[in-house]
Amino acid sequence: MKLSTQGQHAIMAMLTLAIHDDTGAMRLGDIATQQGISLSYLEQIFARLRNGGLVEGIRGPGGGYRLARPAEEISLAEIATVAEQEPEQDTDTVSTPQRELVARMWEDLSQQFYQFLDGISLDSLMEGHKIPRKAYKMSETASMIARMFPARLTFPSMGQHAAL
Numbered sequence: 001m002k003l004s005t006q007g008q009h010a011i012m013a014m015l016t017l018a019i020h021d022d023t024g025a026m027r028l029g030d031i032a033t034q035q036g037i038s039l040s041y042l043e044q045i046f047a048r049l050r051n052g053g054l055v056e057g058i059r060g061p062g063g064g065y066r067l068a069r070p071a072e073e074i075s076l077a078e079i080a081t082v083a084e085q086e087p088e089q090d091t092d093t094v095s096t097p098q099r100e101l102v103a104r105m106w107e108d109l110s111q112q113f114y115q116f117l118d119g120i121s122l123d124s125l126m127e128g129h130k131i132p133r134k135a136y137k138m139s140e141t142a143s144m145i146a147r148m149f150p151a152r153l154t155f156p157s158m159g160q161h162a163a164l
Contacts, residue, residue, distance in 0.1 A: 003084075003113075003117075004084055006045060006084055006091075007080040007083050007084045009035060009037060009041075009042070009045055009083075010045050010048075010049060010079050010080065010082075011076055011080065011083075011084030012035055012077050013031050013035065013042065013045065013046070013049075014049070014054065014055070014067070014079050014122055015041060015074075015122060015125060016031055016034065016035075017031075017055065017065060017066060017067050018067060018071040018122040018123070018125075018126055019102075019126060020123070021066065021067060021071065022024075024058075024062060024066065025057075025058040025062065025063055025066045026064045026065060026066070027063075027064040028042050028046060028063075028064065028065065030064075032035035034099055041102055045083055046065060046087060048082055048083050049083060050065075050081070051082075052078075052085075053067055053068055053069075053080030053081075054058045054067070054069070054074060054078065054079060054082055055067060055129065057069045058097065060062055070123070071122035071126065072121050072122070072123035072124075073119065073121070074121060075117065075118045075119070075120060075121050075122075076117040076118075076120045076121075076122075076125070077114050077117035077118035077120075078118070079118075079122075080117060081114075093140075106109040133136055139149055
């Protein structure tokens with residue numbers, strides 16, 4: 001998974017909709033002006049978001065777009081995935097062991113990035129999402145080694161005297 005400029009704009013636009021959820025639908029022109037991007041570019045993004053079931057369009061006076069589901073049910077990973085969908089490209093490249101290793105590494109990294117974004121909802125982002133920190137416990141082996149080799153205080157050697 002990648003997070004291109006298009007994905008970033010989609011997340012910011014969805015966050016704008018979530019923040020203004022209680023005031024009704026928002027016009028794309030207002031969102032485009034707020035983000036400093038062209039209306040046609042934002043329309044392309046919203047066409048994908050609408051097709052992905054993340055937003056719904058409201059017609060008529062006071063119309064615009066609003067979230068299709070509650071903000072706590074929409075993850076950043078889902079937004080980025082929907083916004084960055086591109087047609088499948090036929091990659092006709094020769095497979096080598098090195099390419100396969102690199103492809104697997106990128107796939108693993110993409111999966112970790114997706115899992116990270118999947119853990120952040122629009123709602124938690126509005127609440128000032130805190131990045132979870134992993135807590136590591138010292139294993140029994142590391143603890144045993146630390147007891148066997150305790151930290152020692154070091155003193156300057158006796159042979160070195162400061163000039164008086």
